[in-house]
Amino acid sequence: EDKVVQSPxxxxxxxxxxxxxxxxxxxxxxxxxLWYKQEKKAPTFLFMLTSSGIEKKSGRLSxxxxxxxxxxxxxxxxTQTGDSAIYLCAGQNNAGNMLTFGGGTRLMVKP
Amino acid sequence: DAGVTQSPTHLIKTRGQQxxxxxxxxxxxxTVSWYQQALGQGPQFIFQYYExxxxxxxxxxxxxxxxxxxNYSSELNVNALLLxxxxxxxxxxxxxxxxxxxxxxxxxxxxxxTRLTVV
Numbered sequence: 001e002d003k004v005v006q007s008p009x010x011x012x013x014x015x016x017x018x019x020x021x022x023x024x025x026x027x028x029x030x031x032x033x034l035w036y037k038q039e040k041k042a043p044t045f046l047f048m049l050t051s052s053g054i055e056k057k058s059g060r061l062s063x064x065x066x067x068x069x070x071x072x073x074x075x076x077x078x079t080q081t082g083d084s085a086i087y088l089c090a091g092q093n094n095a096g097n098m099l100t101f102g103g104g105t106r107l108m109v110k111p
Numbered sequence: 112d113a114g115v116t117q118s119p120t121h122l123i124k125t126r127g128q129q130x131x132x133x134x135x136x137x138x139x140x141x142t143v144s145w146y147q148q149a150l151g152q153g154p155q156f157i158f159q160y161y162e163x164x165x166x167x168x169x170x171x172x173x174x175x176x177x178x179x180x181x182n183y184s185s186e187l188n189v190n191a192l193l194l195x196x197x198x199x200x201x202x203x204x205x206x207x208x209x210x211x212x213x214x215x216x217x218x219x220x221x222x223x224x225t226r227l228t229v230v
Contacts, residue, residue, distance in 0.1 A: 004153075042224065043221045045219070098144065098156040101153030101154045
């Protein structure tokens with residue numbers, strides 16, 4: 001059975017700090033790893049990673065995939081209170097029929 | 112806005128009742144997936160519909176059923192509701208294709224969900 005584990009479960013930081021969120025996966029016929037940000041209800045897409053070792057960046061957020069270690073990290077630099085949310089990672093299989101989500105990391109950024 | 116639309120936003124039902132949730136996919140998307148997100152947990156895959164058929168199903172009982180219409184919109188039905196069915200139900204739309212390298216689904220976009228409370 002496919003499995004995705006995220007750590008830490010929760011994190012409290014102050015504005016300006018840098019955070020690293022971790023995701024490990026065991027997905028049969030793995031195709032890609034996706035990161036989402038969930039503030040209230042709808043998870044919003046951040047990154048999709050397919051190739052190992054290639055960093056994807058969007059502003060202060062960046063992410064990279066390590067297919068040898070079956071893991072990914074999401075970095076957020078110079079955190080802001082607006083970054084407070086649950087961050088979800090999900091593994092997608094080759095057919096793309098389903099996403100297997102981790103339990104999420106709850107990030108709280110204090111002013 | 113041509114995003115994913117779900118209705119209703121909130122719903123309260125009594126144990127044993129039946130419920131129908133609705134989803135309209137993002138414009139240009141032809142595939143609809145449903146997820147259940149219990150409080151404090153990540154979303155769990157229920158099933159996916161493509162070309163009006165259930166293409167894959169997660170580990171959910173037969174009380175959970177669905178339908179996809181010719182316009183790609185979808186319904187999720189849950190019968191004989193249990194207290195444990197209380198959750199946020201998320202719909203995700205995407206686009207399926209069949210390149211030479213194999214069948215694929217891309218562009219997962221989530222709706223805002225339906226919060227179901229069973230009392």
